[in-house]
Amino acid sequence: MARVLRVARSSSLFSFGSRSYSAEASHVDVTKERNVQWVFLGCPGVGKGTYASRLSSLLGVPHIATGDLVRDALASSGPLSQQLSEIVNQGKLVSDEIIVNLLSNRLEAGEAKGESGFILDGFPRTMRQAEILGDVTNIDLVVNLKLPEEVLVDKCLGRRTCNQCGKGFNIAHINLKGENGKPGISMDPLLPPPQCMSKLITRADDTEEVVKARLRIYNETSQPLEEYYRSKGKLMEFDLPGGIPESWPRLLEALRLDDYEEKQSAAA
């Protein structure tokens, strides 16, 4: 990207430097100039980060999770952290201007390292953010991951992170019975190795009350994005059939990447 997303505070104009390219919206048909520019949508706890990071490794494209950018800002105990902490711990959304600035700084750092393309996880979350992004660059594909809401709460409550290596795990054992013709969903826990066991932490916003607030806010503010991208022919809905072992191969198939992964692993 030639330049980066930059918030001009006074007029809230955004200039996003990128030579925009046309690229197939439905699969990885990357033009020679850049890698894919994808967005992952989905409720809190659905697994955006899990699958976005796997695709990031497979495609050699940076996985940019705005939730992580927010947590980094929180941890830096800079001027923003107090303000952010109150917002995040109530499950509310950070302001568009703050999140756009955090994203802009991340893109600038990536550009300096020669990064090309991105998989955005957690951005956009509002129509304003989607309009900003759409005004300045091409989004090739929007993957909308879906799970039944009752599974999401249990997944968020079971989410753990190793305080030392930063890896994510989940101690919940999900077993949702099928009903009304809908298949059941079962997910085994994603347990940590022994060396992480004693270092597991839970996110402050992964309490039942805050998770429900985040889900409500997602449905109110982020769900309209599904229609916004559907109307542009960019949306790919994906109902997760279960945990990673069942879902990952099916997601690759839906993205027409199943043979790509075979070729990559054969070449490795």
Ligand SMILES: Nc1ncnc2c1ncn2[C@@H]1O[C@H](COP(=O)(O)OP(=O)(O)O)[C@@H](O)[C@H]1O
């Ligand atoms: N694009 C965004 N716009 C506004 N706030 C955001 C955005 N992305 C992340 N946040 C803030 O960071 C918090 C954590 O985000 P994330 O890790 O993506 O959580 P979730 O599991 O809810 O998707 C959100 O609850 C919100 O407060």
